[in-house]
Amino acid sequence: MATTRVLIPADDIAARIRGLAAEITRDHAGAGQLHLVCVLKGAFLFLADLVRAIDMPVTLDFMALSSYAKGTTSSGEVRLLKDLDSALEGRHVIVVEDIVDTGLTLHYLQEILAARGPKSVRTACLLSKPSRRKIDVRVEYIGFTIEDHFVVGYGLDYAEQHRNLPHIAILDGED
Numbered sequence: 001m002a003t004t005r006v007l008i009p010a011d012d013i014a015a016r017i018r019g020l021a022a023e024i025t026r027d028h029a030g031a032g033q034l035h036l037v038c039v040l041k042g043a044f045l046f047l048a049d050l051v052r053a054i055d056m057p058v059t060l061d062f063m064a065l066s067s068y069a070k071g072t073t074s075s076g077e078v079r080l081l082k083d084l085d086s087a088l089e090g091r092h093v094i095v096v097e098d099i100v101d102t103g104l105t106l107h108y109l110q111e112i113l114a115a116r117g118p119k120s121v122r123t124a125c126l127l128s129k130p131s132r133r134k135i136d137v138r139v140e141y142i143g144f145t146i147e148d149h150f151v152v153g154y155g156l157d158y159a160e161q162h163r164n165l166p167h168i169a170i171l172d173g174e175d
């Protein structure tokens with residue numbers, strides 16, 4: 001069995017998300033309304049906590065992408081598994097993503113969304129692993145910058161496991 005050890009405790013995540021939400025609220029003071037696009041499945045807890053800390057009117061939508069098969073390395077191939085329910089035209093969009101690693105997934109996503117005529121698109125990622133970047137991608141709101149570890153918990157998985165951990169953990173290896 002793989003073992004995990006805490007990298008970012010739940011309290012630190014909660015505090016950082018309150019800070020990100022305050023920044024997002026401040027940056028969009030004139031926008032009137034925000035449209036949050038959650039990238040399933042990894043960002044579901046981040047979205048849930050972020051949206052409750054944003055102090056302005058918000059609507060939500062969900063999409064699902066797949067960039068990894070079952071392993072811990074990027075295949076470099078991104079597939080759209082579930083599209084949004086509603087149009088983005090005229091909306092101020094915040095993409096809510098769990099982690100930016102190579103940047104391939106987010107780059108692909110930002111291109112698709114920008115083509116749909118939103119008023120603005122900004123991106124919030126709970127985690128960033130800059131040392132792994134393969135493509136330069138713009139992320140306005142980053143929760144934590146981490147070293148090159150494969151991490152799980154707080155929504156993030158390895159082969160669909162560990163999403164329910166309340167903290168971010170390093171996955172030590174599997175048999």
Ligand code: IMP
Nearest residue numbers: 067074100101102103104105150151156
């Ligand atoms: P990228 O396209 O390489 O930036 O990968 C982004 C996606 O890969 C994220 O949305 C995650 O779903 C997944 N991913 C990347 N690194 C990790 C990790 O350390 N743990 C869990 N999932 C990860």
Ligand code: MG
Nearest residue numbers: 039042098099
């Ligand atoms: Mg993801």
